[in-house]
Amino acid sequence: MQHILEKFSLEGKKAIVVGGAGDLGKAMVEAVAQAGAQTVVIDLDNRIFQICEEFNNNGLNVSPIKTDVSKLSEIKDSYNTALEILGGTVDILINSAGIQRRYPSEDFPEEEWNKVISINLDATFYYCKYAGNTMIENGGGKIINIASLMSFLGGITIPAYAASKGGVGQLTKALSNDWAAKGICVNAIAPGYMDTQLNTALINDKKRTEEVFNRVPMKRWGTGEDLKGLTVFLSSSASDYVTGTVIPVDGGYLGR
Numbered sequence: 001m002q003h004i005l006e007k008f009s010l011e012g013k014k015a016i017v018v019g020g021a022g023d024l025g026k027a028m029v030e031a032v033a034q035a036g037a038q039t040v041v042i043d044l045d046n047r048i049f050q051i052c053e054e055f056n057n058n059g060l061n062v063s064p065i066k067t068d069v070s071k072l073s074e075i076k077d078s079y080n081t082a083l084e085i086l087g088g089t090v091d092i093l094i095n096s097a098g099i100q101r102r103y104p105s106e107d108f109p110e111e112e113w114n115k116v117i118s119i120n121l122d123a124t125f126y127y128c129k130y131a132g133n134t135m136i137e138n139g140g141g142k143i144i145n146i147a148s149l150m151s152f153l154g155g156i157t158i159p160a161y162a163a164s165k166g167g168v169g170q171l172t173k174a175l176s177n178d179w180a181a182k183g184i185c186v187n188a189i190a191p192g193y194m195d196t197q198l199n200t201a202l203i204n205d206k207k208r209t210e211e212v213f214n215r216v217p218m219k220r221w222g223t224g225e226d227l228k229g230l231t232v233f234l235s236s237s238a239s240d241y242v243t244g245t246v247i248p249v250d251g252g253y254l255g256r
């Protein structure tokens with residue numbers, strides 16, 4: 001029987017991380033690459049080039065593809081390019097690209113609504129669809145979508161974000177139902193309140209920070225480092241009977 005730690009290894013695996021230049025995405029790239037996966041990083045931000053160079057200098061195998069995932073044609077092109085780089089196969093897909101927009105619901109601008117839904121939800125579906133086809137052909141794979149506490153809660157002044165992340169949670173379950181018997185595990189990670197650029201407005205607001213800390217039993221913001229263990233677990237054969245779940249990494253927030 002295989003040693004338990006060998007089950008967590010991603011040696012020889014091929015991964016795509018969408019949104020991998022972000023604060024949380026970068027940590028997840030590092031986690032799967034350190035565990036052994038050859039990894040393609042897709043993001044709109046030029047930081048991907050520097051991030052990949054830094055990781056490659058540290059002995060990892062990481063390639064950047066600059067892409068605007070709000071455009072369907074770019075999603076398709078980037079997926080095909082990623083597959084070429086990875087030698088025609090993908091074992092792990094992580095969808096972490098996301099944006100936040102805050103307005104009172106009654107004033108929420110249409111173009112901002114569309115942008116949030118297209119990046120957070122539509123792009124997640126299309127990368128799942130493309131990778132799902134490859135994984136079905138190859139006998140299986142692991143998909144991790146990045147949900148949010150706002151997959152469970154409504155938040156304040158973030159109707160588009162909450163709707164998109166609620167959608168990511170439901171999409172994860174729907175795809176799991178369709179693909180579990182085809183060897184694909186589809187799960188989501190729901191980060192809690194994390195110390196990242198996405199939350200700069202919240203972190204700078206002392207009153208909201210105090211409200212958040214009053215609800216977080218661990219009394220601290222989470223970080224990308226906090227996502228690494230679950231990311232490797234859900235990417236590896238250690239989680240082969242886990243699918244259709246949305247797992248919070250939230251310092252205990254949802255349990256309150």
Ligand SMILES: NC(=O)c1ccc[n+]([C@@H]2O[C@H](COP(=O)([O-])OP(=O)(O)OC[C@H]3O[C@@H](n4cnc5c(N)ncnc54)[C@H](O)[C@@H]3O)[C@@H](O)[C@H]2O)c1
Nearest residue numbers: 019021022023024044045068069070097098148191194196
């Ligand atoms: N930070 C948090 O507290 C928190 C909490 C729960 C969920 N999340 C989710 O985690 C994921 C990662 O968040 P993060 O904190 O790392 O945020 P981040 O802003 O640091 O990273 C998001 C990444 O998505 C990329 N991106 C945005 N629009 C894009 C586009 N059109 N095309 C390609 N890439 C695009 C950005 O360039 C960025 O690198 C997001 O889906 C976010 O909603 C974050």
